[in-house]
Amino acid sequence: MVAPDVKAETMKLMDRRGALEAEMDAIIARLTAPGGPGITGGLVDAEGFPRSDIDIPNVLAQRRRLAELRNDHQDVTNKIDKNLEILHSSKLSRNEQTTSRGSDTSASSHIGLPQSEPMEEDPVTRLPFAMIDEITDGSPAAVDGLQLGDEIVKFGNVEAGDRLQERLMSEAISNEDSQVSLAIVRQGSAMNLTITPRRWHGRGLLGYVLLHLGINPNYLFSQQKKLHC
Missing domain, CATH: 2.30.42.10 (PDZ domain)
Structure with missing residues (x-):
């Protein structure tokens, strides 16, 4: 059986990823607003001088933060992926055990052995x-x-x-x-x-x-x- 902490960790990671996405969405909206510099747009004018219509230090800070959030998002997603592999593997293993138990139960009904209840599928594994x-x-x-x-x-x-x-x-x-x-x-x-x-x-x-x-x-x-x- 999969340890409960793996399931709990997966749900927390999904919440964490949602928070990261919300913050990234807000930064992207600010950078790409009308007149904004965009995510990767230039910060100098046609003559090569710093643009006077934007707060360049603030833009650079937001872009750095966005890069950090994307890296964190990648790490969290990789952890979720690994946990999902564990959860799905556990599901397959339980299904095989249930099938085997069903065969044993069928045989036991002919020799008077007690029958056991089938295992219920854990809905947490089905994310x-x-x-x-x-x-x-x-x-x-x-x-x-x-x-x-x-x-x-x-x-x-x-x-x-x-x-x-x-x-x-x-x-x-x-x-x-x-x-x-x-x-x-x-x-x-x-x-x-x-x-x-x-x-x-x-x-x-x-x-x-x-x-x-x-x-x-x-x-x-x-x-x-x-x-x-």
């Missing part, structure tokens, strides 16, 4: 891999009951992992006009829904945009992956 960032009115996603902020744990047979967009699109296309099971977290509560990928007047088969939650260790806040479905 969301993406969040619904945009949803179009009248889209299949909206009609079927999805909401902004819903966090996706499992879409059909797709869970967290590599080639996420490719697997999500394949799952949607292969199930066009058929119901697909969906495991989500909404406002902290786990829910199971069904959604039917189908043609409509808008983009994709579902009509929502997923914001990848950054399980990929190469994830950077400035390159957030938005998955159109």
Whole structure:
């Protein structure tokens, strides 16, 4: 069984990453405001003199802070990724034990041995891999009951992992006009829904945009992956 501190640490790390992203977002908004220097824009005018319309020391400080936050964000994401590997490995191990126990239970029923209760799946091991960032009115996603902020744990047979967009699109296309099971977290509560990928007047088969939650260790806040479905 996975130690409880690994689960608790993972949730704390996700909260920490969210705080880092919020601070980075605020800095980027200030630097890229109208008339601002941008994240990497020049700080001198056409004649090579320091720009007089901006506070150069402050801009440099914000850029340094942004670089520090990105490094911290990378470190936190790498730790989350490692913990997720541990949690998912533990899940697979428990599933194998449950299957083996089921076989033993079947045999025991014929020889009078006591049967044991099956192990329950720990929901903490099923962490969301993406969040619904945009949803179009009248889209299949909206009609079927999805909401902004819903966090996706499992879409059909797709869970967290590599080639996420490719697997999500394949799952949607292969199930066009058929119901697909969906495991989500909404406002902290786990829910199971069904959604039917189908043609409509808008983009994709579902009509929502997923914001990848950054399980990929190469994830950077400035390159957030938005998955159109």
